[in-house]
Structure formats: C-alpha cells, structure tokens
Amino acid sequence: xxxxxxxxxxTRWRCALCGNLTRFDVTRSSKVVEYVHLDLAGEPKVEERxxxxxxxxxxxxxxxxxxxxIELVDKPGVES
Numbered sequence: 001x002x003x004x005x006x007x008x009x010x011t012r013w014r015c016a017l018c019g020n021l022t023r024f025d026v027t028r029s030s031k032v033v034e035y036v037h038l039d040l041a042g043e044p045k046v047e048e049r050x051x052x053x054x055x056x057x058x059x060x061x062x063x064x065x066x067x068x069x070i071e072l073v074d075k076p077g078v079e080s
Contacts, residue, residue, distance in 0.1 A: 004056045004070060010078045015061040017069040023062035024070070030054045 007013055014021050035048035059070040 004059045005072055006056055007072060010075060011072045012075050013059060013070050014073045015064060015066055015069050016071050017066040018061060018064040020061050020063040025060040025062060026056060027058045027060075028054055028056045 012021060013024055015024075031052045031054075033050045033052060034046045036044045037047050038044050058067055060067045061070065
C-alpha cells in the first residue's frame with residue numbers, strides 16, 4: 001500500500017490526468033482516543049477526540065475517478 005502525501009501550507013493536491021484541484025475522495029486510517037459521554041437514554045456523544053496517528057491510503061479524483069494520478073503542487077503565490 002502506497003500512502004499519499006498530505007498537502008501542507010505551501011502545497012495542494014492536483015489530478016495530473018484532468019487538472020482537478022478541488023474535489024477528491026480521501027480514504028484514511030486513523031488511530032484515535034475518544035471521550036464518549038452516554039446520556040441517560042444510552043445515546044453516545046463524542047466530546048473529545050485526540051488523533052494519535054493518521055495515514056492517507058488513497059485519494060481519488062471526483063472528476064475523472066483517477067486514483068494513481070494525484071500529485072502535490074505548489075499553491076499559487078507561495079514562494080519556495
């Protein structure tokens with residue numbers, strides 16, 4: 001399984017196949033610790049959530065469905 005790099009303050013995702021910059025389906029795995037509060041009826045509500053680790057497994061372009069064509073590109077106006 002190849003992980004996809006996460007965008008930074010200077011970069012963003014782009015589909016190399018169609019040029020899409022804005023719409024993606026992201027599949028990620030997370031390990032979290034949650035504080036769950038159950039009301040008297042037994043309904044749970046997550047009141048705190050701490051992400052211990054997170055891995056992006058795949059990013060799919062919503063425009064052309066490409067999965068292996070997502071790349072990181074510089075955001076406009078950001079100097080390298």
